[in-house]
Amino acid sequence: xxxxxxVGSGIAGDEAALAARKTDPKARVVxxxxxxxxxxxxxxxxxxxxxxxxxxxxFLRTPDDYTRDGIEILMSRQVVxxxxxxxVLCLDDEGELSYDRLIIATGSRPFIPxxxxxEKEGVVTLKTLRDADIMRDVQGKSxxxxxxxxxxxxxxxxxxxxxxxxxxxxxxDRILPRLFDIPLASSLQERLESRGIQVFLRxxxxxxxxxxxxxxxxxxxxxxxxxxxxxxIGMRPxxxxxxxxxxxxxxxxxxxxxxxxxxxxxxVWACGDCVESQDMVTGRKGLFMLxxxxxxxxxxxxxxxxxxxxxxxxxLNLTSVSFFGEACASVGLLSSDLSPTEAQVIxxxxxxxxxxxxxxxxxxxxxxxxxxxxxxxGLVGLILRGEDLRKTIIKGSTRSERRRIWPLRGxxxxxxxxxxxx
Amino acid sequence: xxxxMVVDHxxxxxxxxxxxxxxVKKEGASDxxxxxxxxxxxxxxxxxxxMLCQHCEEPLCAMVCPVNAIHxxxxxxxxxxxxxxxxxxxxxxxxxxxxxxxxxxxxxxVFRCDLCDGDPTCVKYCEAGAIQYIDIDQVQVSRWRTTAxxxxxxx
Ligand SMILES: Cc1cc2nc3c(=O)[nH]c(=O)nc-3n(C[C@H](O)[C@H](O)[C@H](O)COP(=O)(O)OP(=O)(O)OC[C@H]3O[C@@H](n4cnc5c(N)ncnc54)[C@H](O)[C@@H]3O)c2cc1C
Numbered sequence: 001x002x003x004x005x006x007v008g009s010g011i012a013g014d015e016a017a018l019a020a021r022k023t024d025p026k027a028r029v030v031x032x033x034x035x036x037x038x039x040x041x042x043x044x045x046x047x048x049x050x051x052x053x054x055x056x057x058x059f060l061r062t063p064d065d066y067t068r069d070g071i072e073i074l075m076s077r078q079v080v081x082x083x084x085x086x087x088v089l090c091l092d093d094e095g096e097l098s099y100d101r102l103i104i105a106t107g108s109r110p111f112i113p114x115x116x117x118x119e120k121e122g123v124v125t126l127k128t129l130r131d132a133d134i135m136r137d138v139q140g141k142s143x144x145x146x147x148x149x150x151x152x153x154x155x156x157x158x159x160x161x162x163x164x165x166x167x168x169x170x171x172x173d174r175i176l177p178r179l180f181d182i183p184l185a186s187s188l189q190e191r192l193e194s195r196g197i198q199v200f201l202r203x204x205x206x207x208x209x210x211x212x213x214x215x216x217x218x219x220x221x222x223x224x225x226x227x228x229x230x231x232x233i234g235m236r237p238x239x240x241x242x243x244x245x246x247x248x249x250x251x252x253x254x255x256x257x258x259x260x261x262x263x264x265x266x267x268v269w270a271c272g273d274c275v276e277s278q279d280m281v282t283g284r285k286g287l288f289m290l291x292x293x294x295x296x297x298x299x300x301x302x303x304x305x306x307x308x309x310x311x312x313x314x315x316l317n318l319t320s321v322s323f324f325g326e327a328c329a330s331v332g333l334l335s336s337d338l339s340p341t342e343a344q345v346i347x348x349x350x351x352x353x354x355x356x357x358x359x360x361x362x363x364x365x366x367x368x369x370x371x372x373x374x375x376x377x378g379l380v381g382l383i384l385r386g387e388d389l390r391k392t393i394i395k396g397s398t399r400s401e402r403r404r405i406w407p408l409r410g411x412x413x414x415x416x417x418x419x420x421x422x
Numbered sequence: 423x424x425x426x427m428v429v430d431h432x433x434x435x436x437x438x439x440x441x442x443x444x445x446v447k448k449e450g451a452s453d454x455x456x457x458x459x460x461x462x463x464x465x466x467x468x469x470x471x472x473m474l475c476q477h478c479e480e481p482l483c484a485m486v487c488p489v490n491a492i493h494x495x496x497x498x499x500x501x502x503x504x505x506x507x508x509x510x511x512x513x514x515x516x517x518x519x520x521x522x523x524x525x526x527x528x529x530x531x532v533f534r535c536d537l538c539d540g541d542p543t544c545v546k547y548c549e550a551g552a553i554q555y556i557d558i559d560q561v562q563v564s565r566w567r568t569t570a571x572x573x574x575x576x577x
Contacts, residue, residue: 374524
């Protein structure tokens with residue numbers, strides 16, 4: 001009987017195991033994970049930290065689900081070594097597993113900067129359910145969140161909801177620096193500040209203060225007292241296993257895979273946060289660690305490991321974040337990614353909503369929205385096709401044309417006003 | 423035989439009755455902002471486009487859902503949200519290429535067309551006949567949905 005082994009039980013590994021099972025009903029599908037529990041969603045950990053949802057709602061599967069689906073799962077089990085030539089995985093209980101096909105879905109780990117004092121008690125991160133449990137157990141009242149990506153913002157808001165006083169420290173010139181240009185990032189910052197979350201931009205954390213327990217952080221500008229410090233400055237692919245098998249990495253540092261999610265080794269596929277992929281919209285290669293990408297990559301890798309020939313269409317990097325009752329979303333390039341002479345921008349600001357469109361050579365290359373985020377999804381197709389809007393907007397008067405460009409309604413005049421449209 | 427909602431944009435007159443009857447049926451109040459169907463208007467050109475969930479074959483909304491709350495309900499061949507599981511993150515609202523998912527700010531939940539459990543109200547009130555709920559064989563269903571998916575321009 002053919003053995004298909006999957007390392008990792010995150011969404012990528014989970015989808016891969018299910019897809020392999022479906023594609024080859026006769027194979028033995030074995031999933032190995034160092035997690036002590038079945039699949040859960042990292043995306044809602046902040047909702048659990050805040051108390052909006054109970055702990056059990058974080059889980060997406062029970063151990064019985066795997067039995068029902070015919071997947072063997074080995075939990076609390078780490079793969080410590082790998083012999084690709086012999087097709088063997090070595091486990092931490094000294095057991096071995098021989099496989100015919102292998103799927104690496106080892107995900108990512110938070111990057112913890114080598115700051116003086118990071119080892120102190122009360123310095124945490126948010127990646128796993130364990131991290132969230134720890135955060136919920138800590139006693140105290142003031143927290144410093146270092147890093148203002150989506151996870152940093154969600155964590156700050158979650159702790160604020162629980163009654164903590166929260167400060168957010170960001171090295172760059174705005175919050176959510178990879179998602180929004182400065183005007184929209186400033187609006188979001190005001191939203192945080194109006195609720196009492198302090199935001200410090202362009203500040204570098206130099207040291208974590210305290211004895212055994214953390215008592216605060218020192219930045220290049222000030223000292224901020226804190227009972228809890230959350231370091232959420234980014235994720236890195238978990239490559240421990242990949243390196244043992246000498247998998248080739250891409251320029252961005254993720255595992256290099258082809259369009260079938262195959263690695264450079266025969267009989268080895270990879271998927272999820274640990275791989276490098278191509279952004280569907282910008283065409284750039286990179287690490288696009290999103291739930292939807294991990295899920296689809298998992299499906300492709302799992303099916304192909306079991307004999308199919310599915311293709312991964314590229315990563316769809318539309319990021320949607322919501323806090324304090326409002327949603328915001330971003331896709332594609334920011335105007336700050338382009339030179340000032342290249343970028344054209346349309347900015348619409350209403351009472352509770354804001355819309356920002358980035359154009360280059362009369363083509364939409366990015367979109368950002370606060371509130372009414374549905375327009376952002378509607379623009380992905382237009383960005384992908386790279387259409388010259390001069391044609392589309394002026395000549396496109398048929399209904400089906402209009403349907404295609406529905407998110408641009410109400411923007412015709414702004415588009416025409418941009419000098420190049422005349 | 424499967425039935426499917428089909429929109430003929432050429433026929434829509436922009437009367438917006440559908441938005442009213444939908445919100446009355448679903449929310450008990452005439453409130454187009456909470457209607458499952460929306461008429462996108464290009465006033466200058468006099469173009470009206472009814473938009474609603476297309477119940478795609480491989481829905482992007484289900485791909486982004488962080489709690490796997492979005493499923494296909496085979497009995498009516500529709501895409502539905504398990505409200506017990508939904509956390510209201512609005513990832514599905516942001517990703518849908520057709521603006522097919524709405525969010526109710528007050529109730530804090532997402533909503534979309536559920537085909538009125540097989541008897542769509544908007545269809546009954548659409549005098550122009552722009553929205554229809556018709557029997558369709560599987561081949562056509564998949565062709566229709568492929569088009570929707572191409573529009574999604576992804577996956
Ligand atoms: C707090 C937070 C919020 C997020 N919010 C969003 C969001 O709103 N939207 C969104 O799109 N994305 C979000 N993300 C990102 C998203 O969660 C990830 O992209 C996705 O979970 C990646 O899944 P994965 O399966 O590739 O990796 P992971 O979830 O990292 O899973 C890796 C698995 O591999 C196992 N493993 C690794 N090495 C070994 C080994 N040697 N032996 C055995 N097991 C091993 C681990 O135990 C784990 O089970 C969020 C992430 C976090 C942390």
